Amino acid sequence: MRKIELADVTAKVRSMFIDACENIPANVLERLKRAEREEQSPLGKEVIGKIIENDELAADKRLPVCQDTGVAVVMLTIGSEVVFEGDIYEAVNEGVRQAYTEGYLRKSVVKHPLDRVNTKDNTPAIVHVKIVPGDIFKVDVAPKGGGSENMSTVKMLIPADGVEGIKKLVLDTVFKAGGKPCPPVIVGIGIGGNFEKCALMAKEALFREIDDRSPDPIAAKLEDELLEEINKLGVGPMGFGGTVTCLAVKVNVFPCHIASLPVAINIQCHAARHKSCTL
Amino acid sequence: MIKITTPVDEKLIKSLRAGDVVHITGVIYTGRDAAHKRLCELLKRGESLPIDVKDAVIYYVGPTPAKPGRAIGSAGPTSSYRMDPYAEPLLKEGLKVMVGKGSRGEEFKQLLKKYGAVYLSAIGGAAASISETVKKCEVVTYEDLGAEAIHRLEVEDFYAIVTYDSVGGDLFEQGVAKYKRI
Numbered sequence: 082m083r084k085i086e087l088a089d090v091t092a093k094v095r096s097m098f099i100d101a102c103e104n105i106p107a108n109v110l111e112r113l114k115r116a117e118r119e120e121q122s123p124l125g126k127e128v129i130g131k132i133i134e135n136d137e138l139a140a141d142k143r144l145p146v147c148q149d150t151g152v153a154v155v156m157l158t159i160g161s162e163v164v165f166e167g168d169i170y171e172a173v174n175e176g177v178r179q180a181y182t183e184g185y186l187r188k189s190v191v192k193h194p195l196d197r198v199n200t201k202d203n204t205p206a207i208v209h210v211k212i213v214p215g216d217i218f219k220v221d222v223a224p225k226g227g228g229s230e231n232m233s234t235v236k237m238l239i240p241a242d243g244v245e246g247i248k249k250l251v252l253d254t255v256f257k258a259g260g261k262p263c264p265p266v267i268v269g270i271g272i273g274g275n276f277e278k279c280a281l282m283a284k285e286a287l288f289r290e291i292d293d294r295s296p297d298p299i300a301a302k303l304e305d306e307l308l309e310e311i312n313k314l315g316v317g318p319m320g321f322g323g324t325v326t327c328l329a330v331k332v333n334v335f336p337c338h339i340a341s342l343p344v345a346i347n348i349q350c351h352a353a354r355h356k357s358c359t360l
Numbered sequence: 361m362i363k364i365t366t367p368v369d370e371k372l373i374k375s376l377r378a379g380d381v382v383h384i385t386g387v388i389y390t391g392r393d394a395a396h397k398r399l400c401e402l403l404k405r406g407e408s409l410p411i412d413v414k415d416a417v418i419y420y421v422g423p424t425p426a427k428p429g430r431a432i433g434s435a436g437p438t439s440s441y442r443m444d445p446y447a448e449p450l451l452k453e454g455l456k457v458m459v460g461k462g463s464r465g466e467e468f469k470q471l472l473k474k475y476g477a478v479y480l481s482a483i484g485g486a487a488a489s490i491s492e493t494v495k496k497c498e499v500v501t502y503e504d505l506g507a508e509a510i511h512r513l514e515v516e517d518f519y520a521i522v523t524y525d526s527v528g529g530d531l532f533e534q535g536v537a538k539y540k541r542i
């Protein structure tokens with residue numbers, strides 16, 4: 082058995098959120114630089130240039146990359162040989178509370194979806210837990226902005242819709258979203274499972290590294306084809322028209338019912354903030 | 361690149377075309393959903409506004425808290441379509457420029473023609489860079505709304521792109537039509 086101190090979890094979550102908000106991952110920045118070279122619209126090129134300039138300035142001066150420092154999404158991977166005393170959710174929320182109140186981040190969470198009073202510390206976080214064998218304790222965090230989250234969708238397709246149906250749904254979703262989710266975007270897709278499982282898979286897909294590829298050959302093929310087709314939509318950087326609408330497509334899959342083909346699409350803006358660490 | 365100073369010149373605003381890049385220098389006001397709602401309620405009751413919107417610029421933004429020594433926190437645009445229902449009462453009072461991000465409704469575009477106004481986009485997510493162009497920031501009213509309060513910003517060379525002009529031009533439509541290949 083390996084003991085984890087919840088105070089360490091809180092401290093880690095605090096520093097990871099501040100760090101994530103100020104520093105775009107190096108591989109995302111690299112991908113943006115490639116997009117700047119490849120973009121054919123002169124205005125689109127200029128816009129990506131401004132995004133890169135912003136991300137470098139933010140890192141340099143330790144400022145949040147975007148004013149929407151999001152809802153705090155936390156994925157915990159906990160080994161079955163790990164023990165801790167107390168409330169792990171509260172430990173995570175305390176880290177979020179400290180990051181947002183002490184780290185000059187915007188508080189964007191309301192306590193009730195209908196009376197809409199701000200909680201003033203960006204809690205509660207959305208926490209997902211996965212139990213695995215061994216003694217690992219891994220924390221992944223992502224501040225997720227509202228602009229891109231609002232453009233996401235879940236749809237229960239039927240098996241007859243197949244790959245073509247999925248592609249149509251993805252292309253429609255990205256095209257209709259236009260400039261609203263701050264393109265160039267990353268598209269996370271969950272296929273299979275059931276209603277709630279596919280939504281979670283779409284989010285998990287966005288936690289993957291921007292330059293990885295699905296180990297599943299069918300999913301990997303779909304990632305390549307969708308990336309190419311989305312970039313033919315012409316939406317372009319910030320929706321002003323162009324050849325780079327999407328930086329990467331991530332497809333996660335899971336077994337499903339013989340009658341179902343659940344599909345979820347989670348859109349991530351160019352401010353793809355994500356940090357990962359193992360305690 | 362076209363320079364705009366505030367209060368804006370009506371003729372210059374009408375001459376802007378979708379796709380033009382502008383730099384704004386002068387005073388702009390901030391406002392999001394909650395502040396817009398209150399402004400429109402005042403007008404409905406026949407009361408006067410706490411800010412002079414005639415020939416003014418309103419920027420849809422809810423910044424992060426400012427770090428010590430900085431005028432403002434990171435301050436990129438928020439999605440504009442949510443402010444569509446509040447546009448006409450303010451345009452009637454003489455508002456000429458709105459700055460945000462993303463597409464808006466067809467009705468809103470018609471209003472711009474009717475009132476000779478424009479909609480500009482700032483670059484979504486370029487919030488740290490934008491904060492560098494804000495030299496001064498103070499709360500005008502609705503302090504209780506926090507980041508959503510109405511602020512008066514003094515800006516220098518604030519970068520924006522004309523998205524909908526006053527003659528029906530739409531950068532989204534024009535740009536996408538040019539690059540769509542599917």
Ligand code: SF4
Pocket residue numbers: 147148149150225226227228229261262263350351352436437438484485486
């Ligand atoms: S969609 Fe992303 S980049 Fe755009 S404002 Fe929201 S968080 Fe920022």
